[in-house]
Amino acid sequence: MSRDFLLSNVRPNGGPSTMVLVKDGRFAPVDAAPNINSLDVVDGGNALMLPGLVEAHTHLDKTLYGMGWYRNEVGPRLIDKIDNERAMKKELGIDPARQSARQAVLSVGHGTTHIRSHVDVDTDIGLAGIEGVMATREKYRDIVDIEIVAFPQSGVLVRPGTVELMEEALRMGAEVVGGLDPSGIDRDPKGHLDIVFGLAERFARPIDIHLHEAGELGAFALELTVERTKALGMQGKVTLSHAFCLGMQDHLAVGALIDGLREAGIHIMTTGPSSRPAPPVKRLLEAGVVVCSGNDGIRDTWGPYGNGDMLERATFVGQRNNFRRDDELQLALDVCTHGGASVMALQDYGLKPGCSADFVLVDAETVAEAVAAHPPRKLVVKKGRVTARDGRALVAMP
Amino acid sequence: MSRDFLLSNVRPNGGPSTMVLVKDGRFAPVDAAPNINSLDVVDGGNALMLPGLVEAHTHLDKTLYGMGWYRNEVGPRLIDKIDNERAMKKELGIDPARQSARQAVLSVGHGTTHIRSHVDVDTDIGLAGIEGVMATREKYRDIVDIEIVAFPQSGVLVRPGTVELMEEALRMGAEVVGGLDPSGIDRDPKGHLDIVFGLAERFARPIDIHLHEAGELGAFALELTVERTKALGMQGKVTLSHAFCLGMQDHLAVGALIDGLREAGIHIMTTGPSSRPAPPVKRLLEAGVVVCSGNDGIRDTWGPYGNGDMLERATFVGQRNNFRRDDELQLALDVCTHGGASVMALQDYGLKPGCSADFVLVDAETVAEAVAAHPPRKLVVKKGRVTARDGRALVAMP
Known part of the structure; x- marks a missing residue:
């Protein structure tokens, strides 16, 4: 089950550092959080945020x-x-x-x-x-x-x-x-x-x-x-x-x-x-x-x-x-x-509010650096759930 | 200063597992060690051994x-x-x-x-x-x-x-x-x-x-x-x-x-x-x-x-x-x-006895796998000295 959380200090598509709300497995406007102080906060560490x-x-x-x-x-x-x-x-x-x-x-x-x-x-x-x-x-x-x-x-x-x-x-x-x-x-x-x-x-x-x-x-x-x-x-x-x-x-x-x-x-x-x-x-x-x-x-x-x-x-x-x-x-x-x-005709793909919370955090200064250097993925999230950290999936490989 | 040592359980160029002697910064025949039991032994962990x-x-x-x-x-x-x-x-x-x-x-x-x-x-x-x-x-x-x-x-x-x-x-x-x-x-x-x-x-x-x-x-x-x-x-x-x-x-x-x-x-x-x-x-x-x-x-x-x-x-x-x-x-x-x-006309390059002990250990089954997957280098040695481990040089970057 997905839990709601705030992702702080991330730079979507290399833009300025911001805060992102994940609610019911989707991105939501931060002001849509009914009780923002009760939410878990995940520190993005100023990482670059890319869609899945x-x-x-x-x-x-x-x-x-x-x-x-x-x-x-x-x-x-x-x-x-x-x-x-x-x-x-x-x-x-x-x-x-x-x-x-x-x-x-x-x-x-x-x-x-x-x-x-x-x-x-x-x-x-x-x-x-x-x-x-x-x-x-x-x-x-x-x-x-x-x-x-x-x-x-x-x-x-x-x-x-x-x-x-x-x-x-x-x-x-x-x-x-x-x-x-x-x-x-x-x-x-x-x-x-x-x-x-x-x-x-x-x-x-x-x-x-x-x-x-x-x-x-x-x-x-x-x-x-x-x-x-x-x-x-x-x-x-x-x-x-x-x-x-x-x-x-x-x-x-x-x-x-x-x-x-x-x-x-x-x-x-x-x-x-x-x-x-x-x-x-x-x-x-x-x-x-x-x-x-x-x-x-x-x-x-x-x-x-x-x-x-x-x-x-x-x-x-x-x-x-x-x-x-x-x-x-x-x-x-x-x-x-x-x-x-x-x-693939995905209907709810992207980083905008309403889209499925599928995203990747990368330690890179810009999108260009992420592409040129492709460093290990710091965090991967699918439908609001963490699926991988530091380049490795959380589930074991069979 | 380089020290002499035996490198055990390595596979030079993907061949069978063997032992390698490093003496005065160069490869030497294992039987050239005067006092083999007094030498340090480095376990190669069955890694593939490649020249530098x-x-x-x-x-x-x-x-x-x-x-x-x-x-x-x-x-x-x-x-x-x-x-x-x-x-x-x-x-x-x-x-x-x-x-x-x-x-x-x-x-x-x-x-x-x-x-x-x-x-x-x-x-x-x-x-x-x-x-x-x-x-x-x-x-x-x-x-x-x-x-x-x-x-x-x-x-x-x-x-x-x-x-x-x-x-x-x-x-x-x-x-x-x-x-x-x-x-x-x-x-x-x-x-x-x-x-x-x-x-x-x-x-x-x-x-x-x-x-x-x-x-x-x-x-x-x-x-x-x-x-x-x-x-x-x-x-x-x-x-x-x-x-x-x-x-x-x-x-x-x-x-x-x-x-x-x-x-x-x-x-x-x-x-x-x-x-x-x-x-x-x-x-x-x-x-x-x-x-x-x-x-x-x-x-x-x-x-x-x-x-x-x-x-x-x-x-x-x-x-x-x-x-x-x-x-x-x-x-x-x-x-x-x-x-x-x-x-570069290097005179003492390679893994043969007499060559400068410049080599790399990689966790790979074969040379082909090392090339296709290029995993992080487990150990790097130059003139008999360890210079890098697990993909990172031992000296700091300025």
């Missing part, structure tokens, strides 16, 4: 965190990684419930209050991933909100039976329809996207598609996505994750793609990848496109990196986009907070 | 670390940053001695045992930067080795009097001749490089040139550097830092440049920059080119990022080069250890 961090793209079901070091000897192609992963799920015994719980707790320690997780659905693992992450979502519902994307990692058309599993995942409780490289994996961009959009229409759900395809191939898939989004009136409900094609050299072509995204109200998720072409974050924001970010896979069979820290991710987004100025670092933070909140 | 980290490219003289947050509102061009920095040195009072000491201590806390620092020499600041870093080098000589590059950050030909200052810096104790974007700043690639190589020849010193120039312009400067290196017989003594031109799209052209580097024995320094074209580390290593790395500027007027951690830098080099496999992450570490040692 939003992890808008990860894979909770398949991190290897806590399972001992996985020696990666996987081949270089995308299909090598997909095939290896399906095999390793059996060989290593990657339990989606346990692993998603570990990563969720890790993320909470870093100040994440909301997670959108893609969860594999395929004819090998079936719905075990969805079930596992749903169990974690329920178990940790008081410390983090989790949204589930039913994600056909191994393709749809190339694996008959996958559509039916996707349907079942959506009935069970996955909120979002996933998709993946419509040319690269299913070898049929029209066919793949028609299925994805068809599921979204029938179940009245948003869409989030992994689009690794770069250059002109990715641009074509992006155009097909724009067409379908407009035709179905799904503006504001479709996200393209990665969208490396937006990092292509031809700036005029990228401009045309961005125009399409804006008209269709399609959101972009970027991790700020250092080894791939990347969407130009500032240009997208200036065009009015919503941009969010995520850590993607954390220490899994795909790669060894990652720790679940969305403030470090803001650093990466900043570095990738050559952000150096303070106003630019603010953009990198926005992507990792409000951008993700928009994509 | 080598920071092969930074700017000790101008970090703003510890000076309060600097609000960056600088313009986008290279010359904006150079001009702003010269002005800020006066306005902010950036003391090269104090600031280089702060960064050196920070780096020691992260396990760096050797630093190559470029130090600004120009007609405004004169030799004050060189003097400041020389004072730091002397003061901290027992905890870190510092090599100084006399660096004409503001150009040579465009600022008459700079050559004479460079000469004086080399007489005072700077070991290396620096250079900078021979077309971009001095507007005269032949003239600039003739001066740099001329100084190197007269003073019999190595060279380290900042080459940000990308694409064909950078490739031309690289070719000019190859020609001069061969003509003067300077193989093994020239480093090109950044060398973004090696990240150009034309793979055949890059191959020709790499052939030139190999023939001239020129080394490459890369930070693994996420927003710029980057030298292909694996391809360079396979061609036999020595590659080192560095953190470049840490929290200065150029940009807000950086913390002096060369193990995190290995992560960045790995991510930038899309290294995922364990054998690839080993390469990223090698660049940040032995690669830097080769570039």
Whole structure:
């Protein structure tokens, strides 16, 4: 149960030091406290106060965190990684419930209050991933909100039976329809996207598609996505994750793609990848496109990196986009907070009165310093409850 | 004064657990201990043991670390940053001695045992930067080795009097001749490089040139550097830092440049920059080119990022080069250890008997995990003396 309290001496978004009232798990105007002298006071120690961090793209079901070091000897192609992963799920015994719980707790320690997780659905693992992450979502519902994307990692058309599993995942409780490289994996961009959009229409759900395809191939898939989004009136409900094609050299072509995204109200998720072409974050924001970010896979069979820290991710987004100025670092933070909140359509997100009291305290002088240095989170609060201190969640990791 | 001791239960380079003898500040065969039972034993706790980290490219003289947050509102061009920095040195009072000491201590806390620092020499600041870093080098000589590059950050030909200052810096104790974007700043690639190589020849010193120039312009400067290196017989003594031109799209052209580097024995320094074209580390290593790395500027007027951690830098080099496999992450570490040692021509570097006892202990299962997770350094030892524990140097930061 949450208790009401006053948080003194904090600097919301780097502004002047002030006092904040948390009442019934939400922010409230300080003069709304009926009996201010009877309230507990928590001293914020002049810390910077940020809204809860939003992890808008990860894979909770398949991190290897806590399972001992996985020696990666996987081949270089995308299909090598997909095939290896399906095999390793059996060989290593990657339990989606346990692993998603570990990563969720890790993320909470870093100040994440909301997670959108893609969860594999395929004819090998079936719905075990969805079930596992749903169990974690329920178990940790008081410390983090989790949204589930039913994600056909191994393709749809190339694996008959996958559509039916996707349907079942959506009935069970996955909120979002996933998709993946419509040319690269299913070898049929029209066919793949028609299925994805068809599921979204029938179940009245948003869409989030992994689009690794770069250059002109990715641009074509992006155009097909724009067409379908407009035709179905799904503006504001479709996200393209990665969208490396937006990092292509031809700036005029990228401009045309961005125009399409804006008209269709399609959101972009970027991790700020250092080894791939990347969407130009500032240009997208200036065009009015919503941009969010995520850590993607954390220490899994795909790669060894990652720790679940969305403030470090803001650093990466900043570095990738050559952000150096303070106003630019603010953009990198926005992507990792409000951008993700928009994509997840969170209704009560932010530091304003009435919003859910989800926030992070950081010892930093300015927002720019918080992004550049990403020091350990001093305090993390979810719905008015303390969930982490000094970089560690208060609940134990399973 | 160093004392002799046995380090038990450590895993050098991720190998099996073993015992290591430190004698007179150097590694020695365990059976070389005359009276093994009388020696102190330090329990390594099964930690991974790595050689001291080598920071092969930074700017000790101008970090703003510890000076309060600097609000960056600088313009986008290279010359904006150079001009702003010269002005800020006066306005902010950036003391090269104090600031280089702060960064050196920070780096020691992260396990760096050797630093190559470029130090600004120009007609405004004169030799004050060189003097400041020389004072730091002397003061901290027992905890870190510092090599100084006399660096004409503001150009040579465009600022008459700079050559004479460079000469004086080399007489005072700077070991290396620096250079900078021979077309971009001095507007005269032949003239600039003739001066740099001329100084190197007269003073019999190595060279380290900042080459940000990308694409064909950078490739031309690289070719000019190859020609001069061969003509003067300077193989093994020239480093090109950044060398973004090696990240150009034309793979055949890059191959020709790499052939030139190999023939001239020129080394490459890369930070693994996420927003710029980057030298292909694996391809360079396979061609036999020595590659080192560095953190470049840490929290200065150029940009807000950086913390002096060369193990995190290995992560960045790995991510930038899309290294995922364990054998690839080993390469990223090698660049940040032995690669830097080769570039700095360290004679007694490494974990073998006879080498200087400069090493780092990390709680990680494998080298790949150390690179991917870069956990705080458990113990740092320089010349047989403990210099840092749990991520912090034992000496206080000024």
